Amino acid sequence: MKIQTPPGMRDFYPAEMRLQNWLFRHWREVSRAFGCEEYEGPIFEYLDLYTLKSGPGIVSELFNFEDRGERRFAIRPEMTPTLARMVAARANTLPRPIKWFSTPRMCRAEKPQRGRLREFFQWNVDILGVDDVLADAEVIAVAIEFVRRIGLSERDVVMRVSSRPIAASVLAGMGITSDEEANRAFGLIDRYDKLGRDEFRRQWQEFAPAVDCDRLLAHLEQTDLQQSLGLAEAAGPAGEAAAKQFEELWQRLRQFQVDSYCAFDLKVVRGLAYYTGPVFELSARQGGLRALLGGGRYDNLTQLLDGPSVSGVGFGMGDAPVLELLTELGKLPALSAGLDVFVIDAGSELFPKAVEITSQLRRAGFACDFSYKRQAIGKQFAQAEKRGARLAIVVGAELAESGQLTVKDMRTAQQQAVAAAELLADPVSTLGAMR
Amino acid sequence: MKIQTPPGMRDFYPAEMRLQNWLFRHWREVSRAFGCEEYEGPIFEYLDLYTLKSGPGIVSELFNFEDRGERRFAIRPEMTPTLARMVAARANTLPRPIKWFSTPRMCRAEKPQRGRLREFFQWNVDILGVDDVLADAEVIAVAIEFVRRIGLSERDVVMRVSSRPIAASVLAGMGITSDEEANRAFGLIDRYDKLGRDEFRRQWQEFAPAVDCDRLLAHLEQTDLQQSLGLAEAAGPAGEAAAKQFEELWQRLRQFQVDSYCAFDLKVVRGLAYYTGPVFELSARQGGLRALLGGGRYDNLTQLLDGPSVSGVGFGMGDAPVLELLTELGKLPALSAGLDVFVIDAGSELFPKAVEITSQLRRAGFACDFSYKRQAIGKQFAQAEKRGARLAIVVGAELAESGQLTVKDMRTAQQQAVAAAELLADPVSTLGAMR
Numbered sequence: 001m002k003i004q005t006p007p008g009m010r011d012f013y014p015a016e017m018r019l020q021n022w023l024f025r026h027w028r029e030v031s032r033a034f035g036c037e038e039y040e041g042p043i044f045e046y047l048d049l050y051t052l053k054s055g056p057g058i059v060s061e062l063f064n065f066e067d068r069g070e071r072r073f074a075i076r077p078e079m080t081p082t083l084a085r086m087v088a089a090r091a092n093t094l095p096r097p098i099k100w101f102s103t104p105r106m107c108r109a110e111k112p113q114r115g116r117l118r119e120f121f122q123w124n125v126d127i128l129g130v131d132d133v134l135a136d137a138e139v140i141a142v143a144i145e146f147v148r149r150i151g152l153s154e155r156d157v158v159m160r161v162s163s164r165p166i167a168a169s170v171l172a173g174m175g176i177t178s179d180e181e182a183n184r185a186f187g188l189i190d191r192y193d194k195l196g197r198d199e200f201r202r203q204w205q206e207f208a209p210a211v212d213c214d215r216l217l218a219h220l221e222q223t224d225l226q227q228s229l230g231l232a233e234a235a236g237p238a239g240e241a242a243a244k245q246f247e248e249l250w251q252r253l254r255q256f257q258v259d260s261y262c263a264f265d266l267k268v269v270r271g272l273a274y275y276t277g278p279v280f281e282l283s284a285r286q287g288g289l290r291a292l293l294g295g296g297r298y299d300n301l302t303q304l305l306d307g308p309s310v311s312g313v314g315f316g317m318g319d320a321p322v323l324e325l326l327t328e329l330g331k332l333p334a335l336s337a338g339l340d341v342f343v344i345d346a347g348s349e350l351f352p353k354a355v356e357i358t359s360q361l362r363r364a365g366f367a368c369d370f371s372y373k374r375q376a377i378g379k380q381f382a383q384a385e386k387r388g389a390r391l392a393i394v395v396g397a398e399l400a401e402s403g404q405l406t407v408k409d410m411r412t413a414q415q416q417a418v419a420a421a422e423l424l425a426d427p428v429s430t431l432g433a434m435r
Numbered sequence: 436m437k438i439q440t441p442p443g444m445r446d447f448y449p450a451e452m453r454l455q456n457w458l459f460r461h462w463r464e465v466s467r468a469f470g471c472e473e474y475e476g477p478i479f480e481y482l483d484l485y486t487l488k489s490g491p492g493i494v495s496e497l498f499n500f501e502d503r504g505e506r507r508f509a510i511r512p513e514m515t516p517t518l519a520r521m522v523a524a525r526a527n528t529l530p531r532p533i534k535w536f537s538t539p540r541m542c543r544a545e546k547p548q549r550g551r552l553r554e555f556f557q558w559n560v561d562i563l564g565v566d567d568v569l570a571d572a573e574v575i576a577v578a579i580e581f582v583r584r585i586g587l588s589e590r591d592v593v594m595r596v597s598s599r600p601i602a603a604s605v606l607a608g609m610g611i612t613s614d615e616e617a618n619r620a621f622g623l624i625d626r627y628d629k630l631g632r633d634e635f636r637r638q639w640q641e642f643a644p645a646v647d648c649d650r651l652l653a654h655l656e657q658t659d660l661q662q663s664l665g666l667a668e669a670a671g672p673a674g675e676a677a678a679k680q681f682e683e684l685w686q687r688l689r690q691f692q693v694d695s696y697c698a699f700d701l702k703v704v705r706g707l708a709y710y711t712g713p714v715f716e717l718s719a720r721q722g723g724l725r726a727l728l729g730g731g732r733y734d735n736l737t738q739l740l741d742g743p744s745v746s747g748v749g750f751g752m753g754d755a756p757v758l759e760l761l762t763e764l765g766k767l768p769a770l771s772a773g774l775d776v777f778v779i780d781a782g783s784e785l786f787p788k789a790v791e792i793t794s795q796l797r798r799a800g801f802a803c804d805f806s807y808k809r810q811a812i813g814k815q816f817a818q819a820e821k822r823g824a825r826l827a828i829v830v831g832a833e834l835a836e837s838g839q840l841t842v843k844d845m846r847t848a849q850q851q852a853v854a855a856a857e858l859l860a861d862p863v864s865t866l867g868a869m870r
Contacts, residue, residue: 002741003484003520006508009477011521014535017473033797035804035822037772038452042444042554043478043510043540044498049438063479063508065500067544073441073498075478075510085438086446095821097807100449105478105540109502119477130807134790145797255790257798306437337472355569355690362468362580363692369470372532372565386530387470 008110008118018335020121023150023319024103027123030146031101034138036125039100041082047072049081052304053274063109075107079124079316080301087128088307096129098312117320126314128301133245136278136297136313137252143282143293143315144258150322151331157292159258160265161280163246164296167269169232169239170219174211181208186269189220193267225250225264249278274298277313284325292325293317336388340366341431342410344381346396348374354395357405357424364427384410391431393423407431443545443553453770455556458585458754459538462558465581466536469573471560474535476517482507484516487739488709498544510542514559514751515736522563523742531564533747552755561749563736568680571713571732571748572687578717578728578750579693585757586766592727594693595700596715598681599731602704604667604674605654609646616643621704624655628702660685660699684713709733712748719760727760728752771823775801776866777845779816781831783809789830792840792859799862819845826866828858842866 005011012020028038050058064074076082079102087098102124110116125142127135140159147157167189168182176185188207192200197217204213219231229246232239253259270279277297284290295315302310326332341361345354354370361368369387371380377394384392394406399420407423408415423430440446447455463473485493499509511517514537522533537559545551560577562570575594582592602624603617611620623642627635632652639648654666664681667674688694705714712732719725730750737745761767776796780789789805796803804822806815812829819827829841834855842858843850858865 001483001487001739003481003487005520006477006479006481006506009479011477011517011524012475013521013525014472014474017475020475021473029800032773032802033800035772035774035802037449038456039449040447040452040455042441042446043542044441044444046438046441048436052436052438060503063500063502065498067498067547068495069547071441082446085440086448089446090448099804107478112502112504132807134807141794148798251787252790255787255794257791257794304436337470338467339470352686352690355687356692359576359690359692363583365464365468367467367470369534372567372569 006118007112008116010117010119014337018337019323019332020319022333022335023323024121026146026149027101027103027317030142030149031123031125033145034099034125034142036099036101036127036142039083039086039102040104041076041079041086041102043105044073044075045082045085047074049085050074050077053081053084061109063107076104077106077108079104079106079122080314083124083126083314084301084305084307087310088302088305091302091308091310094129097135098126098128098310100128101125121319123317123319124314126312128310128312128314131311133249133278134252136249137256139295139313139315140253140262140280141256141258143295143317144261146317147261147282147292147322150326152325152329154260155285156325156329157261157282157284159262159280159282160268161249161253161262161278162264162266162268163242163249163278164269164275165238165242165277166228166232166246167266169235169242170228170266172239173231173235174216174219176208176211187271189267189269190271192220220267222266223264228264228266246278270294270296274301276311280315282317284321286325286328290321290325292321338367339369339384339387339389341368341391341393342380342384342387342389343368343370344377344384344392344394345370345374346377346394350395350397350399353399357393357395357420360424361427361431366427366431381408441553442547443551445552445554449772450770453772454758454767455754457768457770458758459556461581461584462536462538462752465577465584466558466560468580469534469560469577471534471536471562471577474518474521474537475539476511476514476521476537478540479508479510480517480520482509484520485509485512488516488519496544498542511539512541512543514539514541514557515749518559518561518749519736519740519742522745523737523740526737526743526745529564532570533561533563533745535563536560556754558752558754559749561747563745563747563749566746568684568713569687571684572691574730574748574750575688575697575715576691576693578730578752579696581752582696582717582727582757585761587760587764589695590720591760591764591766592696592717592719594697594715594717595703596684596688596697596713597699597701597703598677598684598713599704599710600673600677600712601663601667601681602701604670604677605663605701607674608666608670609651609654611643611646622706624702624704625706627655655702657701658699663699663701681713705729705731709736711746715750717752719756721760721763725756725760727756773802774804774819774822774824776803776826776828777815777819777822777824778803778805779812779819779827779829780805780809781812781829785830785832785834788834792828792830792855795859796862796866801862801866816843 047064062074107119110118201213229243232243268281275296276299279296281291282293297313299311300309343354343358345351358368358370371383392408398404403420404417405420407418482499497509542554545553636648664678667678703716710731711734714731716726717728728750732748734746735744778789778793780786793803806818827843833839838855839852840855842853
């Protein structure tokens with residue numbers, strides 16, 4: 001019986017796995033560089049955890065099931081509910097700020113279609129327990145340091161930054177004052193890039209015919225921060241406070257030295273209702289500003305879980321979109337299996353000695369291998385080459401005669417005789433000098 | 436509404452996560468040292484993949500569910516079926532030997548009980564596509580190099596090695612000749628450690644009253660390899676071949692320099708029917724030989740999936756048992772968050788400069804942080820200490836005056852003035868010399 005990979009799921013053969021590991025290594029190293037600590041949670045949670053945050057509509061998007069005790073679970077579709085649960089459970093003892101990251105695997109019950117993944121990984125960074133915009137600037141800086149490290153410049157990506165309170169003040173200045181109306185307006189503005197100007201205008205007329213759509217569009221599309229802040233300030237004290245906070249955020253972005261990647265963009269509001277402060281989206285410039293990452297400030301993340309009030313700011317970045325962008329830009333790294341040493345025998349009677357030497361090098365920390373087939377030296381060298389080994393060590397008859405091994409640098413093809421005793425007593429210095 | 440961690444699942448807060456990462460790092464580094472390449476698969480597979488290998492009885496042990504297309508899936512309870520599927524799909528193109536490892540997350544629908552996990556991680560190492568016992572010896576050597584690296588000696592653990600064909604020959608010599616009977620006998624022998632001598636004897640009498648149980652026990656309990664091999668040889672040509680192969684395996688274990696961890700033990704047969712050659716189990720000496728890892732040679736892994744015949748040898752090691760053993764032995768490592776530098780401001784007006792310096796150090800690859808609260812230097816030093824920072828850098832008024840920063844080694848408490856320009860131009864050498 002032939003069985004396939006389930007639809008929307010991926011197999012990672014070694015070549016794809018090397019790329020995943022490269023991506024994860026950068027996610028982790030950048031997070032740690034910023035003093036963030038890693039956490040993880042279970043692959044499935046009680047279904048209630050998701051309906052509590054997103055309403056019963058979420059159920060059809062989840063892989064959910066019962067156990068024999070008739071408890072209902074769902075494979076996690078995002079990390080935020082788990083984060084909220086974990087923080088709520090220890091809200092009174094965790095030292096502040098809580099600077100955490102994770103790289104969870106998660107699933108969504110998407111309709112299986114080409115290119116639509118049901119399983120993916122997502123880098124999450126959150127700073128919780130501080131209201132200071134310093135935290136907002138810092139999570140934005142983590143994201144930008146990551147794209148910088150993987151070779152994406154300001155010409156490739158842009159971090160579009162805005163603020164819910166500023167957008168709300170601008171809308172209030174135009175007569176949209178209730179929270180409910182504002183949330184509906186945000187929902188529409190969030191889809192602006194997808195809808196296009198004409199369709200946006202049509203839907204806006206339906207939603208709020210009394211509000212001049214041209215004036216709104218002029219506000220949304222202008223990119224002068226000071227003008228937008230002025231509009232917000234004119235809308236009253238809430239707007240003034242929001243403008244002041246946003247200026248401070250921008251100053252912090254400069255101190256973090258990431259402002260060259262940032263652009264103010266009032267059209268970024270993020271769809272989710274739970275954002276309450278600055279919001280941001282990292283977009284690829286190529287191909288119509290596809291979002292690579294989105295986040296923002298949320299307040300009272302833990303409230304739904306009966307925890308003490310904890311505010312925070314964070315983002316999530318999927319693995320697939322950024323790898324696609326790197327592929328399109330021709331910026332994928334060339335990754336080899338990274339073998340340090342390939343040990344070659346000059347005759348099958350020397351193979352046991354080759355295994356011993358290999359074992360000693362492995363124990364010393366080297367990634368080291370040998371051929372499983374007993375074959376001519378040339379064929380073994382070809383294997384060493386194929387496996388990407390940096391050095392080859394030939395175990396020959398002279399080992400018994402003079403105690404020597406031949407070490408070959410596979411890049412320069414230079415060979416050198418080395419005393420086996422010396423090499424095995426201190427392989428790190430002996431071989432290190434040759435790499 | 437308060438929502439708990441699902442029963443049998445674990446949350447990994449930063450302290451637990453550091454330990455998981457430490458374990459995973461060793462799993463990965465050891466695997467790579469042996470030239471194994473990492474692979475991964477989806478968190479759930481078609482349910483058929485598991486019933487095909489283990490029969491319909493497995494279904495109740497799995498978390499399984501349908502998608503809207505009424506396909507039935509199950510969260511993976513082990514990695515071998517995924518490995519078989521992936522290898523079968525590319526059996527004709529993958530270069531041999533296939534030396535692969537993985538550290539998958541998996542779930543089993545255990546009855547929720549204290550200490551019984553529903554979700555765990557398992558290190559899998561497999562060498563496929565070669566019939567040579569060199570591969571059997573090498574996977575055993577990977578496992579032993581791992582325990583050696585995490586500080587477990589021959590006094591803590593033992594790798595009990597046996598062989599299905601030898602055990603079968605010994606049984607055949609006692610009159611148990613059919614495959615079916617032999618498999619039932621293996622099932623009973625596999626439970627010997629759990630049952631104890633008396634209960635084993637009772638069950639054996641029921642199963643095979645004609646076979647002298649005392650003689651069998653004498654065979655099972657004696658640890659002299661040569662005697663057991665002699666018994667196997669006496670049982671005929673199959674036994675002779677098995678004995679010869681096993682002697683070769685033992686020679687290879689010596690060449691891999693891991694024989695001091697190994698003991699021949701005919702009682703190790705592994706429950707699963709699919710093992711066909713050498714089998715092994717790594718056991719903790721303390722607490723009655725609890726298994727930390729089990730594995731062996733299997734043939735035709737891919738046969739059930741209509742793939743070309745591929746034999747192999749491999750093992751799986753769960754994360755929880757080995758961490759429990761380390762805890763019991765007091766051998767858990769002390770792990771800190773591992774911050775390189777903590778940047779301190781000597782006054783809130785200097786904080787923007789501290790943020791800039793932090794950003795530059797992070798960009799240079801250092802894990803670096805600062806206090807979110809503007810507070811006295813002493814309190815910031817206390818934070819640096821608490822976060823496990825190795826160095827603290829104080830940004831004081833002298834930065835503007837003489838361009839200098841103070842660098843303090845947090846272990847020795849030695850302080851040193853450093854030119855900021857020099858430090859920021861080449862932080863790796865400037866700070867590296869101080870660590």
